[in-house]
Structures are given as C-alpha cells and as structure tokens.
Amino acid sequence: MAGRTTTRRRGGPGHRPESRRPTPPVQAAGHPNHAPRGAHPRRAVAIADNLANTAENLALDWILGVGTPTRPTTPLKVALVTANGDDATAGTEVTGGSYTRQNLSVAAAVNGATSNSADLTWAGMPAATVVGVEVWDSAGSPVRLWYGPLSATRTVAAGDELKLPAGALTLSIA
Numbered sequence: 439m440a441g442r443t444t445t446r447r448r449g450g451p452g453h454r455p456e457s458r459r460p461t462p463p464v465q466a467a468g469h470p471n472h473a474p475r476g477a478h479p480r481r482a483v484a485i486a487d488n489l490a491n492t493a494e495n496l497a498l499d500w501i502l503g504v505g506t507p508t509r510p511t512t513p514l515k516v517a518l519v520t521a522n523g524d525d526a527t528a529g530t531e532v533t534g535g536s537y538t539r540q541n542l543s544v545a546a547a548v549n550g551a552t553s554n555s556a557d558l559t560w561a562g563m564p565a566a567t568v569v570g571v572e573v574w575d576s577a578g579s580p581v582r583l584w585y586g587p588l589s590a591t592r593t594v595a596a597g598d599e600l601k602l603p604a605g606a607l608t609l610s611i612a
Contacts, residue, residue: 485586510575515539536562
C-alpha cells in the first residue's frame with residue numbers, strides 16, 4: 439500500500455471500524471519517481487529541494503564549515519497545511535479536532551534522499567482540505583525546515599484519519 443494515503447471515518451451512519459476507503463495517491467509534480475498517467479506513484483509526497491531559507495542557510499554553513507550551525511531539535515515533526523507557504527513563509531497549518539504534528543522517523547539518506555520509516559497518522563482530523571506538508575523541529579520556538587505541496591489536495595471530513603504510510607514522504611536535496 440506504499441504510495442497511497444488512506445482516510446477512515448470514525449462514527450456516524452454506516453461506520454465500520456475495519457473499513458478503509460483508499461484515496462488517490464499524491465505526488466509533487468516533477469519528482470523523478472513521477473509515474474505515467476494511470477499508474478500508481480511509488481511516493482505519496484515528494485519534497486525535493488524545498489528547504490525553508492533557515493534550513494538552506496544551516497546546510498550551507500555546515501557543508502562549508504562556516505558559522506556555527508545548530509542541529510535541529512528532534513524529534514522532527516510533520517505538519518499538514520491548508521495553504522502552502524514558500525521559502526520564507528510558513529503555510530496555514532490545520533487546526534481543530536485531535537490534529538497534532540506527527541513525529542518523523544527517517545533512515546540515513548541514500549543517493550541524496552530519505553523517506554519516513556514509520557507511518558504518519560493523523561486521527562480525529564477536523565474537516566479540512568490538505569494541500570501540503572511541512573517539516574518542523576521541536577525547539578521551544580519551532581523552526582520550519584522543509585515544505586512541499588501535494589500534487590492532489592486531500593479533503594477530509596471531521597473525525598477522519600489521514601495516513602502517509604512508511605516510505606510515502608520522500609525528502610531530498612536536488
């Protein structure tokens with residue numbers, strides 16, 4: 439099921455706890471794993487070269503051995519957004535329901551990329567149209583590190599679950 443996101447409605451008429459209705463896979467446009475029309479992409483969300491300005495500066499300072507770059511405070515967290523941001527400005531994060539940012543677990547990068555090594559699951563979502571994701575650190579004043587739009591928006595009803603299976607969120611520096 440990698441590469442698919444799923445939603446599960448909790449409660450209400452016709453509720454069957456074991457049922458899941460698959461939703462269309464999503465992928466950032468132009469990613470090298472872009473699947474042909476009608477095929478299922480291998481990744482649900484690809485965030486290639488979408489570092490926030492702060493993260494770009496930290497990476498450059500570390501690689502070039504200048505300044506005193508500070509490692510992000512872990513665990514890193516994945517946020518869902520209803521309006522995408524850009525290099526300098528955060529998007530509009532989902533609020534309400536039982537929504538909270540989810541911990542991001544990744545393996546060491548291989549060939550310039552890595553992906554989530556555990557499912558990312560948001561249960562008890564508020565009614566929302568999710569258009570992208572952002573990766574933040576856990577500092578007292580969190581720092582946004584990465585951002586990326588979905589190639590297809592996801593609409594969830596109040597109480598739904600949104601899930602990105604392990605391997606579905608790809609992070610790379612292109």
